[in-house]
Amino acid sequence: MTTSSAHNFEATTSAFLLGHTPAQQNNKYKAYASAVDKALKSFESTTEWADLIAALGKLGKVFSSNAKSFNDIPNALTVSKRLSQCLHPALPSGVHLKALDTYRQVFLMLSRTQNLAKYLFLYSAGLFPLMDHCQIKVKSELLSIFEQFILPLGPNLRPALAGFITALLLALEEGTEFYGRAFSLLDQLLEKVGSEAFYLCFWQSVSGNPSARLPALIFVNTKIEKHKKGSKNDSNSDDNLLASFCGGGNQSDNNNLMLQALCIVAEDSSSSPLVQRHLLDFLCMAIPLNSKWTSKQQLVDLVGRTLFLVLRRDMSLNRRLYQWLLNRSNDMAFVSLPVNGVEDSTDLAFFKQYALPVIKSAIRDYLRADTVVEIAPPSMGTLRREPFLKKTQIQFPEVRVCRLLHYMLDRPELGQLVLEEILPNLLETFCLRDLNLLKEFGGECEAIDPSFENFAESFIIFKGNESFNNIDGDGDQQTRRTEEILKNFNSLLKALEPNFLWNFFEKLFTMIKTQNDVTEENELNNKYLPSFSLDSDCQSQKNQLCALFPVMILYSLKNVQLDINEDIRSIYLPKLLKHILVGIDLSSSSSSPLIIENNYVAIIVVCRHLLAEINQNNVSNVFESLHNNNKGESNNSARSSPNRTEKREKELAGEQQCVESSLEACIQTFTSICNWYIKNRERDRCGVLLAICLLVRDFADFPFYSLQPSLASCSSLTDSIYSSQQKFEWLHALIAAIDPVSWNSSELLIDRTDFDIRAKLLDLILYLTVRSFQ
Numbered sequence: 001m002t003t004s005s006a007h008n009f010e011a012t013t014s015a016f017l018l019g020h021t022p023a024q025q026n027n028k029y030k031a032y033a034s035a036v037d038k039a040l041k042s043f044e045s046t047t048e049w050a051d052l053i054a055a056l057g058k059l060g061k062v063f064s065s066n067a068k069s070f071n072d073i074p075n076a077l078t079v080s081k082r083l084s085q086c087l088h089p090a091l092p093s094g095v096h097l098k099a100l101d102t103y104r105q106v107f108l109m110l111s112r113t114q115n116l117a118k119y120l121f122l123y124s125a126g127l128f129p130l131m132d133h134c135q136i137k138v139k140s141e142l143l144s145i146f147e148q149f150i151l152p153l154g155p156n157l158r159p160a161l162a163g164f165i166t167a168l169l170l171a172l173e174e175g176t177e178f179y180g181r182a183f184s185l186l187d188q189l190l191e192k193v194g195s196e197a198f199y200l201c202f203w204q205s206v207s208g209n210p211s212a213r214l215p216a217l218i219f220v221n222t223k224i225e226k227h228k229k230g231s232k233n234d235s236n237s238d239d240n241l242l243a244s245f246c247g248g249g250n251q252s253d254n255n256n257l258m259l260q261a262l263c264i265v266a267e268d269s270s271s272s273p274l275v276q277r278h279l280l281d282f283l284c285m286a287i288p289l290n291s292k293w294t295s296k297q298q299l300v301d302l303v304g305r306t307l308f309l310v311l312r313r314d315m316s317l318n319r320r321l322y323q324w325l326l327n328r329s330n331d332m333a334f335v336s337l338p339v340n341g342v343e344d345s346t347d348l349a350f351f352k353q354y355a356l357p358v359i360k361s362a363i364r365d366y367l368r369a370d371t372v373v374e375i376a377p378p379s380m381g382t383l384r385r386e387p388f389l390k391k392t393q394i395q396f397p398e399v400r401v402c403r404l405l406h407y408m409l410d411r412p413e414l415g416q417l418v419l420e421e422i423l424p425n426l427l428e429t430f431c432l433r434d435l436n437l438l439k440e441f442g443g444e445c446e447a448i449d450p451s452f453e454n455f456a457e458s459f460i461i462f463k464g465n466e467s468f469n470n471i472d473g474d475g476d477q478q479t480r481r482t483e484e485i486l487k488n489f490n491s492l493l494k495a496l497e498p499n500f501l502w503n504f505f506e507k508l509f510t511m512i513k514t515q516n517d518v519t520e521e522n523e524l525n526n527k528y529l530p531s532f533s534l535d536s537d538c539q540s541q542k543n544q545l546c547a548l549f550p551v552m553i554l555y556s557l558k559n560v561q562l563d564i565n566e567d568i569r570s571i572y573l574p575k576l577l578k579h580i581l582v583g584i585d586l587s588s589s590s591s592s593p594l595i596i597e598n599n600y601v602a603i604i605v606v607c608r609h610l611l612a613e614i615n616q617n618n619v620s621n622v623f624e625s626l627h628n629n630n631k632g633e634s635n636n637s638a639r640s641s642p643n644r645t646e647k648r649e650k651e652l653a654g655e656q657q658c659v660e661s662s663l664e665a666c667i668q669t670f671t672s673i674c675n676w677y678i679k680n681r682e683r684d685r686c687g688v689l690l691a692i693c694l695l696v697r698d699f700a701d702f703p704f705y706s707l708q709p710s711l712a713s714c715s716s717l718t719d720s721i722y723s724s725q726q727k728f729e730w731l732h733a734l735i736a737a738i739d740p741v742s743w744n745s746s747e748l749l750i751d752r753t754d755f756d757i758r759a760k761l762l763d764l765i766l767y768l769t770v771r772s773f774q
Contacts, residue, residue: 033074035062040075043082049095052086056098063105071113073106076122084126089133096130096138100145103127107149116149117156128163131170132211143171143181151185154192161193162201169205172215186219195244199258206261213265217278220245224285242286242293259298262287266305269375273314280306280320288327289354296358303355304362308400310407322411325355348413360421363404367397367429396481398429402488409495419496423504424545430485430559431551441554441602448694449601449687490561498565502572505553506579512546513583546599550606557613569614574658577610581665586676586688604691607666611698614659663699667730670696674733681754689737689757693764700771737761 039059046052059079073079083106086099103123110116130142150157150164157164168189171182190198206216246255265271265279283306289299306324309317327350375393405422409415431437445452493501553576562568580603670692677689738761 029070029074032062032066032070035066036074036079040078040082043085049091052091052095053098055082056086056095056102060098060102060105063102063109067105067109071109072115073109073119076119079106080122080126083123087126087130093135093138096134097141100138100141104145104149107145111149111152117153120150120153120157120160124160124163128160128167131167139171139178142167143178143185146185147181151188151192155194155197157189157193158197161197162204165189165198165201166205166209166212169209169212169215169219172219174218182215183219183222199245203257203261207257207264210268210271213268213271214275214278217265217275217282221278221281221285224282228285242291245286246293255293256298259294259302263301263305266302266309269373273312273317276309276312277314277316277320280309280317280324284320284324289325289358290327290350296361299358300361300365303358304366307359307362308404310404311400313407318410322414325359325414326351327354348417351414352417356417356421359418360425363401363422364425367401367425370397372396373400396484398426398433398481399484399488401426402485402492406488406492406495420504424508427552427555428545428548430489431548431555433485434482434555437555437558438551441551441605445601445605445687445691448605448690451684452601452687486559489559493560494564498568499572501556501560502568502576505549505556505576508549508552509580509583512549547602550599550602553606554609557609562613571658573610573614574662577607577614578658578662578665580607580610581662581669584669585672601687601691604688604695608695608698611662611695611702614662659702663702666692666695666699671730671733674730674737677757678733678737678739681751681757683751683753686753686757690760693760697764697767700768734761734765738765 036059039055039062042055042058043052046055059082063073083099083102086095106123107116110119127142127145131139134142146164146168165186168182168185171178172186173179173182202216205212246258262279262283265275268275283302287294287302289303291299294302306321309321326348373395375395401422405415405419405426408418442452562573584600584603586600673689673692677685738758
């Protein structure tokens with residue numbers, strides 16, 4: 001297509017779009033249109049910016065000479081395109097000013113017949129974006145055009161309202177001479193088009209234009225401050241103001257649009273901290289966590305984005321975030337409070353009631369979404385070279401949550417509460433991501449009990465959660481992910497007391513044991529519900545939690561740095577082992593229905609891992625000392641002193657007492673399971689009995705084991721059992737499970753599985769006897 005034919009095509013298209021055809025025009029208008037076309041052709045031969053000014057001058061002369069005779073623009077499509085090209089950012093301000101002068105002439109002609117609103121879509125495409133890159137003189141002239149021609153259009157502006165609002169926001173710069181003019185234009189525009197249309201386009205501009213976010217938040221914050229000064233803390237008035245931001249009423253679409261825009265601002269890691277600072281100011285003043293204008297899910301989405309602002313390590317951001325979470329926006333004294341440290345005067349009632357449940361739900365959803373975040377490098381003040389200066393940083397969701405919990409410990413009164421809520425969800429994520437651990441642990445349990453369901457195959461979470469179906473993705477990335485998770489998780493634990501994690505497991509096991517009755521109310525109040533639940537039934541959720549509990553402990557034993565504190569192996573692990581063993585009570589009618597036979601097998605197996613990690617060196621030393629003392633007591637009784645006895649008792653009462661109490665708990669549990677098995681020798685109960693037998697055997701390998709009474713002094717094994725004292729009840733239960741008396745009966749038919757169990761129990765007695773003499 002030649003240049004002339006293309007030009008004629010644009011002229012015909014322009015005439016069609018504007019509602020008239022060349023055949024309808026008189027000769028004088030045709031001459032006017034021909035002059036415009038001739039002026040437009042001069043743009044085709046421009047080689048430098050001075051030629052553009054000359055071409056704009058020719059076009060302007062045509063318009064000025066025909067302004068009194070005509071009120072429209074021939075070939076408007078081409079005219080608008082040429083004017084837009086003259087507003088290119090690379091051109092100097094002289095060209096921009098000349099183009100704006102031509103725009104003024106065009107608008108002056110169109111405004112006389114109220115055709116400007118009809119044709120504004122052609123000219124706004126180049127005019128509105130100019131505000132983002134123009135110089136001061138150009139910006140002043142552009143605002144004058146807005147004031148003189150665009151703003152008077154009023155409601156007719158709605159088709160171009162979003163672009164016009166964006167242009168005004170880009171002129172709203174604090175400390176400049178244009179701030180007042182731009183703010184006044186926005187206020188007048190709000191009155192002319194109405195709050196519903198205005199804020200609909202306003203929040204669309206915030207979502208789609210990063211440059212408009214800071215001035216937009218400045219505008220709404222200023223509106224709120226002016227409103228609060230005149231309302232005198234009237235709650236109804238505050239609700240009305242928030243309603244106006246949402247579009248003038250409780251309209252879900254506009255409300256969602258506003259909150260979506262705020263979420264986009266919060267998670268924009270490349271933006272300046274100043275933008276997010278104004279965002280938090282807006283949240284503190286307009287959207288408290290007990291707001292009636294937002295649903296719980298909307299608050300969850302919003303809190304989920306704003307929480308991670310803590311990772312920016314900006315004190316001003318942290319202070320505003322805590323101010324919002326504590327609902328202390330009207331407390332001016334809070335501004336002077338330090339970001340770090342404990343504040344005894346802080347009222348946590350609001351935080352526990354409103355903020356904490358929302359935070360838990362937000363991080364649970366974040367971990368479930370499994371979104372890998374790419375953090376852009378911070379701005380270095382350059383334009384085109386910046387992407388080459390630093391690489392984009394990839395952050396995994398588990399790593400970000402660990403860092404979030406770590407940084408929130410700067411305020412212990414808040415950080416501890418959040419940590420206790422989030423840690424179960426975080427540990428579940430770790431365990432479900434470690435497929436090798438699940439398979440190995442499931443195989444270990446299955447070796448004891450063939451009916452045991454392997455974790456990696458039985459968890460319904462792997463069938464329904466798409467994020468975990470792709471867990472075997474890029475091998476290098478998965479390795480890096482695992483390393484970063486372990487690094488940040490151990491860093492988090494180092495910031496806590498050494499016993500925190502193991503005390504947490506004690507509380508978690510107690511919760512599993514005591515949660516018998518399930519209702520919707522206590523489901524919502526339950527701190528340790530699993531984050532990965534595909535079944536709406538709460539009982540199913542808790543069964544999953546019970547199944548994951550031993551995996552959590554095993555994961556911690558394998559990945560947590562146990563040697564950073566010597567008390568972990570000598571005190572805290574034995575204490576946890578005892579707590580779990582005491583909680584296993586199958587003979588009790590109040591036993592938790594959450595723990596089925598497979599779960600008990602897994603729990604006992606993880607107890608074996610706990611025992612393996614307990615420090616045996618001190619145990620061996622103490623009992624070697626006791627053995628030497630007892631051996632020389634008859635010969636050296638005179639040299640025995642109360643001081644030495646007291647020292648020995650202190651040693652036993654210290655670290656070794658924890659291990660001894662674990663042994664006592666194991667014996668009690670062993671007795672309970674034997675009695676439970678004797679009542680009904682079913683095949684499903686064999687796995688639990690075999691598991692506890694292996695645990696007792698592991699205890700026998702500990703260097704402090706001593707079995708009484710001596711079996712050698714009895715005429716038969718049966719006689720020794722039935723003549724012993726009450727404190728050997730575990731031995732009674734063991735022999736009763738073997739039931740050697742019934743073997744003499746020819747009428748008794750023993751199941752093959754039960755026969756194997758009896759044989760292994762007899763082997764256990766022989767092993768214990770041999771170990772007792774070593």
